[in-house]
Amino acid sequence: MTDRRNFLRLTALGGGAVFMSGLFGHALATTSDQAGSAAGYDDFYFVQLSDSHWGYTGDANPDAANTLKKAVATVNQLEVKPDFIVFTGDLTHTTDDPKERRKRMAEFRDIVSALNVKTVHFMPGEHDASLDNGTAFKEFFGETHYTFDHKGVHFIVLDNVSDPGARIGDAQLDWLKNDLANQAKDARIVVFTHRPLFDLAPKWDWATRDGDKAIALLMPYSNVTVFYGHIHQENHHMTGQIAHHAAKSLIFPLPAPGSQEKRTPLPWDTSAPNKGLGFREVEAELKESHYEITEFPVTKG
Numbered sequence: 001m002t003d004r005r006n007f008l009r010l011t012a013l014g015g016g017a018v019f020m021s022g023l024f025g026h027a028l029a030t031t032s033d034q035a036g037s038a039a040g041y042d043d044f045y046f047v048q049l050s051d052s053h054w055g056y057t058g059d060a061n062p063d064a065a066n067t068l069k070k071a072v073a074t075v076n077q078l079e080v081k082p083d084f085i086v087f088t089g090d091l092t093h094t095t096d097d098p099k100e101r102r103k104r105m106a107e108f109r110d111i112v113s114a115l116n117v118k119t120v121h122f123m124p125g126e127h128d129a130s131l132d133n134g135t136a137f138k139e140f141f142g143e144t145h146y147t148f149d150h151k152g153v154h155f156i157v158l159d160n161v162s163d164p165g166a167r168i169g170d171a172q173l174d175w176l177k178n179d180l181a182n183q184a185k186d187a188r189i190v191v192f193t194h195r196p197l198f199d200l201a202p203k204w205d206w207a208t209r210d211g212d213k214a215i216a217l218l219m220p221y222s223n224v225t226v227f228y229g230h231i232h233q234e235n236h237h238m239t240g241q242i243a244h245h246a247a248k249s250l251i252f253p254l255p256a257p258g259s260q261e262k263r264t265p266l267p268w269d270t271s272a273p274n275k276g277l278g279f280r281e282v283e284a285e286l287k288e289s290h291y292e293i294t295e296f297p298v299t300k301g
Contacts, residue, residue, distance in 0.1 A: 044083040044151050045283035047075055047117075050229030051249035053127060054111070055104040056093040060252035060265035063273060068111055071250050071279060071298050076116050082281060083150065085117050088229035088247060089125030089161060089194030091141075098136065101128075105140045121148070125194045125230065126161040126205075134162035145172055147179055152286050153188040160195045160208040167209045177217055188286060191218065191226045196246065198239050201257040206231055215239050225291060231257065232265075233276070234295060248278040250298060274298045 052068045061067060075085070092104040105128070112120065122141040129137050134144045144159035156179065160168050168176075183189060191197075197211035208214070218224045224242045232249035233256070252265040253276030269275045274297060283292040 043284050043286050045080075045281055047078075047082045047085045047279060047281045048088060048227055048247050049075070049085065049250060049279045050088040050247040051090040051125065051232055051251060052087070052108065053090055053093040053249070053251040054108040055095065055100075056251055060268055062268060064251060067274065067277065067298060068108070068250055070274075072112060072114050074296070074299050075279065076114070078281070082117055084119035084121060085115060086121040086192055086227075087112070087123065088192055088227060089123050090127045090229065090249075091122065091125065091137075092128055093251075094127040094131065096131065098132065101132070101136050102139070105136060109140055121155075121157065121192075123157050123192055123194060124159065124161050126164075126166075129159075129162040130164040133164075134159065137162075145175070151284070153190055153284055154183055156189065156191045158191060158193045158197075158214065160193055160197070160211065165209060166195060166205060166207070168211070168214055173210065173213055173217070176214060180217055180221065183221065185220060186222050188284070189218070189221055189224045191224065193226060193228045195230045196228055196237075196244060197226060198237060198244060200231065200235070200237070201263075204257070204263040206257060206263075215242065218242060227282070234280075245293060247280055248276065248295065250277055250279065253277065 049071060052071070053064075054068055056064050058064070091108050092101065095101050095104065124134055124137040124144050128134070129144065137144060144162050146157050148155050156176065158168060158176065159172060160166065163169055193208070195208045195211070196206055197208050197214050200206040219240055219242070222241060226242060226244040227247065228244065229247050229249070231246050232252065232254035233246060234248055235246035235257070237244045252268070254263060254265060266276060277298040278296050279298070280293055280295050285292065
């Protein structure tokens with residue numbers, strides 16, 4: 001049993017929810033003992049953070065000026081350093097003022113520069129990009145959609161937020177089609193988006209208007225997993241063999257999909273600060289063809 005495997009078992013016992021997400025479409029909860037029983041976990045893992053909304057002020061998080069910093073400190077305290085970190089959108093909170101938008105992005109960039117991981121990937125959320133089609137985001141963080149490869153997995157970052165109509169768009173869909181054409185049908189593929197690609201709660205903007213076209217392009221591939229943000233809570237969904245996993249937020253939780261009329265943040269709980277907030281680490285085990293997901297609170301201690 002590897003040191004990394006032992007570490008996962010300990011963190012699961014410490015309160016992280018562990019899921020096994022099959023690259024072939026199987027997704028099931030496991031106990032911490034089951035999670036610690038398999039051998040051979042020596043591939044790689046990454047950390048997903050989402051929806052920090054830097055610049056937000058309001059009752060939903062009276063500690064908003066510190067929450068992101070606490071998350072950075074917590075990630076830096078992980079006993080095993082992740083291969084990379086990915087932020088799946090809404091790095092900053094929306095503002096109509098272009099100057100203020102850039103100020104918030106600069107502050108966010110400076111805070112996360114303290115992460116002690118060499119590689120950090122960024123993608124926009126609608127709060128970052130929908131008012132200027134991603135112009136300011138590109139100035140600070142580069143392209144809004146791109147690909148990269150890591151240890152046998154092909155990662156695709158899709159932009160479904162720069163278009164204010166919540167679309168990926170034909171040009172990007174053509175780009176996706178061309179990229180996938182270079183992949184074997186059983187290639188290990190991970191997709192990062194901000195909004196869900198499927199219709200989770202369209203009346204709450206929890207959908208992508210042409211997300212079905214992206215899913216159709218991905219469907220011929222047997223080993224696809226999608227990680228996204230936007231809904232400020234953990235959620236697991238299947239479209240055919242494709243598993244979709246939503247991440248918690250770093251600013252405030254939102255209600256369960258469609259559970260109330262409006263998509264208002266859940267009230268701040270003074271007795272349990274940071275309740276419902278968190279990040280996740282994802283371990284890729286290519287030999288056994290699955291990912292293991294461990295959820296952490298913003299602060300572990």
